[in-house]
Amino acid sequence: GDSVTQMEGPVTLSEEAFLTINCTYTATGYPSLFWYVQYPGEGLQLLLKATKADDKGSNKGFEATYRKETTSFHLEKGSVQVSDSAVYFCALSDHGNTDKLIFGTGTRLQVFP
Amino acid sequence: DAGVIQSPRHEVTEMGQEVTLRCKPISGHDYLFWYRQTMMRGLELLIYFNNNVPIDDSGMPEDRFSAKMPNASFSTLKIQPSEPRDSAVYFCASRATADLGNQPQHFGDGTRLSIL
Numbered sequence: 001g002d003s004v005t006q007m008e009g010p011v012t013l014s015e016e017a018f019l020t021i022n023c024t025y026t027a028t029g030y031p032s033l034f035w036y037v038q039y040p041g042e043g044l045q046l047l048l049k050a051t052k053a054d055d056k057g058s059n060k061g062f063e064a065t066y067r068k069e070t071t072s073f074h075l076e077k078g079s080v081q082v083s084d085s086a087v088y089f090c091a092l093s094d095h096g097n098t099d100k101l102i103f104g105t106g107t108r109l110q111v112f113p
Numbered sequence: 114d115a116g117v118i119q120s121p122r123h124e125v126t127e128m129g130q131e132v133t134l135r136c137k138p139i140s141g142h143d144y145l146f147w148y149r150q151t152m153m154r155g156l157e158l159l160i161y162f163n164n165n166v167p168i169d170d171s172g173m174p175e176d177r178f179s180a181k182m183p184n185a186s187f188s189t190l191k192i193q194p195s196e197p198r199d200s201a202v203y204f205c206a207s208r209a210t211a212d213l214g215n216q217p218q219h220f221g222d223g224t225r226l227s228i229l
Contacts, residue, residue: 034217043117043204043220044156089156099144099168101218105155 002027004090006104013111019077021107023064023090026071031092033057033066033073034101038087047075047088080111115139117221119205125227131193134224137186138207146218147180147190148204156204162188163210195228202226 007022025033032051036044048057053068064075073090090104118137126132138145146161160170165182173180177196182188192199202225206218 036220041222043206043222044218045220046217049217099161099163100158103156 002031002092002102004092004102004104006088006090006107009087009106009108011107011109013080013109015082015111015113016079017111019075019080019084019109021075021088021090021109023073023075023104024071025073025090025092027092030068033064034091034093035062035064035073035075036089036091036103038089038106040086044089080109082111082113085109085111117205117207117219119203119221119224121224122222123225123227125229126195127229128196129194131191132195132199132226132228134190134203134205134226136188136190136205136221138188138205139219140186142207142209142219143185144208144210144218145182145188146206146208147188148206150202150204150223151200159190197228200226200228 003026005024034049035047037047038044047062048059048064050057050066053066056063056065062077064073066073087106087108089106091101093101117139120135143164147159149157149159157172159172160180161168162182178192180190202223204220204223206220208216208218
């Protein structure tokens, strides 16, 4: 079945460092891909999305490009801030059943001043 | 616009007691999802509804769990009897139908449940 694999956390960075959180997926067909962010004590919020190959989603300085050839959707940010500290989830819409999202296990990001 | 509203935010109760979690989806959204989040198992989909009808409850762990959606603006997740291993954060999410594969789910802030 479809699945999402994320890098293990936590990822610990200093402020203004470059961020990459890896995400790869297994899916039949052409799923839509998402990154969600969860701040402490809150629910998940959509950060960005991409719906087809080579699309780039972007928001709040974060970017991710839908790479069909490598089945990847890595999250990047050029300069992180302390306020970016959160858990980041990669997800795909199940092609066989687009009602549902399949989530990765989440990657915790800790940014220190 | 109001987001997805869940209540209570925190619930602490003794094992064996009945627990009811509540969710109000975003107005106009016709999909509603219940998730459970734990350190060990991550984020798990328990059940989801479309137009108030349960579509897939394969994630419901056992018969002690039940969910209802009596109308478009309210859903409940009930655990009876509760057990310590049910301790988790339970999230409700809703989504609109249009453009099925691309619409994001909107999450509530969750209910943190502790069963003693």
